[in-house]
Amino acid sequence: MALPIKDQLKYWGIATAVFLIVLWFLGDVILPFVLGGAIAYCLDPIADRLERAGLSRTASVAVITLATILIFVLLFLLVIPTLIQQTSSLINTAPELFDRLRSGLLERFPQLMDADSTISQQLSAIGETIQAKGGELVNGILSSALGLLNIIILMVVVPVVAFYMLLDWDNMTAKVDSLLPRDHVETVRMLARDIDKTLASFIRGQGTVCLILGTYYAVALMLAGLNFGLIVGFIAGLITFIPYVGALVGGALAIGLALFQFWGSVEIVTGDFTTQGTDWIRIGIVAGIFAFGQFMEGNILTPKLVGSSVGLHPVWLLFALSVFGSLFGFVGMLVAVPIAAMIGVVARWGVDQYKRSLLYRGTSEGD
Template sequence: MSRTLISVLILLAVLLVVFTLASGVVLVVFAGALLAVGIRGLACPLAHRLGIGEGWGVALVSVLALLIMGLVFWLAADALTAQANSFRQELPGLMDSVRRSLSQYSWGQWVIQQVDPRRLIPDDAAAGQVASIAVTSLGGVLGGLGDVVLIVLLGLYLASDPGTYRRAALRLVSPAARPRMLELMDEAGRVLRGWLGGQMFAMAVTGVFIGSGLWALGVPLAGLLAVIAAIFGFIPYIGPIISVVPAILVALGQDPSLVPWVIGLFVLSQNIEGNILTPMVQSRTADLSPAYLLGAQALMGSGFGLIGVVLAAPLAALVMVAVKVGYVEGWVEARPREAAPPLVIRQ
C-alpha cells in the first residue's frame, strides 16, 4: 500500500472519528467556513478593484455588512416591531377564528382536541412542566446565540487568512496527493460560493415576491410574513413548507377565503425558485437533484436537528465535489498528475 493511499485513509479515519465524537462542533466549524467563503467571494473582487490587500477587503466587506444590516434594521425596525406587536395582540383573536373555522369539520374538531393544552400537560404537573420547558428553552436560546457568535468569529478568521489553513490541510497528506487535495479545495470553494450566492439571491427574490403578493391580497402582517419566508428560504424544499404555515394561520384568521390564494402564492413562488432561479445557479455550480437533497436533509435532520437541515444542502454539495474530484477523477479514472506543488500557495 502506497504512502499516498495510507495518508488519505488516515485523514479520512481522523475526520470520521472527530465527526462521530463532536458532530455539533464540526457543523459549527463548517458553518463558519461557509460564512468565510461568502465573505471572500465579496472581498476578493472588491480588493482587486480597489487595489488593496485581500485582508483589507475582508475588513471592508465586514464593516459594510454591519452598516447595511444596521441601516436595514433601523429602517425596518419600526414597521416590523409594529407588525410583531399587532400579531401578538391579534393572536388570540386569530386563534379563535381558526378554531371556529376548524370546528365546522369533523377532522377539524379532532385537530382542536389534539392541540388542546389541557390534554398536553396534566394539571398536577403543569407548574413543573412549564418550568422545565422554560429552563430548557432558555438554555437552547443561549446555546444558539453562542453558536452564532462562534460562527461569525470563525468566518472572519478563516476569511482573513485562508492560506494558513490551506497549507495546514495540505501537510496532512503525502506530497503526491497534494495537487489533488489543492484541486479539491479550489473546486469546493467555487461550488460553495456559487451555491451561497444563489441562495442569497433566491431568498431576496422570495421575500419581495411573497411580501408583494400578501400585500396585494390584503393579508395582515405581510412584511413580517415576507421576512419569515425569506429566512426559511435558505432551506431548500423544506423551508417554504415551514414558512407557509404562519401565513395560512394569519389568512385563516382574517378571511378563510384567502387561504387558497395564499397557498397558491407560495406554490407559485416555490415554482419560480425551483424551476428558474435554482437551475440558473446550479447549472454553474453543483447540480443537486431534489431526491438527493431531500435525502440529505432527512439524514442530517434526524441526526443533528435544525442545524443539520440548514447545512444539509452545502454539505451535500461538498460531498459531491469530494466524490467527483477525490474518488472519480483521482481514483477511478486515475488521471496522471503533475509533481507536488510547493507549500507556498495562493490564498
C-alpha cells in the same frame, strides 16, 4: 514510496472518525466558528474582487466589515423589531386562529358537534395543547437555543471569527495546500476545486435566492394587507434552500392566515339584511404572490444564480439534513449541505475511477 492503500484507508478512516467525534462532543460550542467560517467563505469572492480593484486585503476586509455593520444596523432598527413583534403576536393569536378554524368546521360539518366523535375529540385536544404549550414552547426556546447569553456570544464571536478568517483566508488555504499528501496533491486539488464549485453554486447562489425571495414575499404580503406578512416572508425565504419545502410551508401558512383574516371580513347588504362575506380577492392575491414567487424561482433566479450543475439532488439534500440534524442538532444542519456536497463530489469521482478500472471493464475490453 507511497503508503499501501490499506494503510491510507486506515489513517483517513481514523481522521474521519475523529472529526465526527469532535463534532458530536463540541456541539453548540463550535457553532460560532462554523457560522464565522461560512460567512468568511461566502464573502471571500467579494474581498478578492476588491483586491483586484487595487485595494489591499486589509482594506478590502475593512470595507466589507463596514458595509456589513451598516446593513446590520439598518436591519436592527427597521426590520428586526417588527419581526419579533409579529412573531410574538402570531404565537399569542394561534389559539384564537385555531378556535376560528374549529368554528368554521363545525358550521360546515355539524356532525363534528358530537362530543363522542373522534375528530371532535382530536380538535379539542389540539386546541388545549396549543393554549397550554404555546407560551411554554416560546419560553423554552428563549431559555435554551436563543438564550440571552448565547445571543450575545453569537453576536460578538461570529463577527470576530468571520473577520479574522476572511482576513487570513488565502493564507489558510495555502497552509492547508502545503499539508496535502504529495502523492495525491493533484487529485485532492481537483476534488477541492469541484467541491468549491458545488458549494459556491449552491450556498452563495441559493443564499442569494433565499434573500431575494424572502424580501419579495415579506414586502408583497405586507402590501397585500396580510397580518404577519413579514414573519411569513422570513420563514419562506429562510427555508427556500430545501426544495419545495419553503414554497409549501410559506404558501400554506400565508394562505391559512389569509383565510382566517379575510373570511367573513366583507359585509354584504341584501335589502334589510346584512351578512358577512369572504374577501376572495385578497385571498387570491396572497396565493398569486406565492405562485409568482415560484415562477421567478424556477425560471429566473435558480437558473441564473445557482445553475444546473450543482450536483446536489433534492432527495440527497433532504437526507443529509435529516441525518446530520438528528445526530448533531443545529450545528449538524449547518454543516449538512457542505458535507453532502463533499460526499457527492467524492462519490462521483469514485464512480468515475471505478468505471476506468479493470474491476468494471474486465480484461476483455483491454484485449
